[in-house]
Amino acid sequence: MSETVKIYCGSKFFRFVNDQLEMIRVYKVDDKKQQVRYFTAEKEKKSMSVDYLLNNYKRLAPDGMIIVS
Secondary structure (H helix, E strand, O other): OOOOOOOOOOOEEEEEEOOEEEEEEEEEEEOOOOEEEEEOOOOOEEEEEHHHHHHHOEEOOOOOOOOOO
């Protein structure tokens, strides 16, 4: 990743396109290909580059996080 931002599975990102909210949820991060796979609000599976995600979307602050080890 080009920035120090760490993207976790389950993170939600959003942006506004023509005053319409577009929200996505990341379900896989591929560091080698520099891509993320995500679900749209309509439950479609898509992918985009990490740079595009970080430059065009804002991350929603999580309510909490559970880490199991």
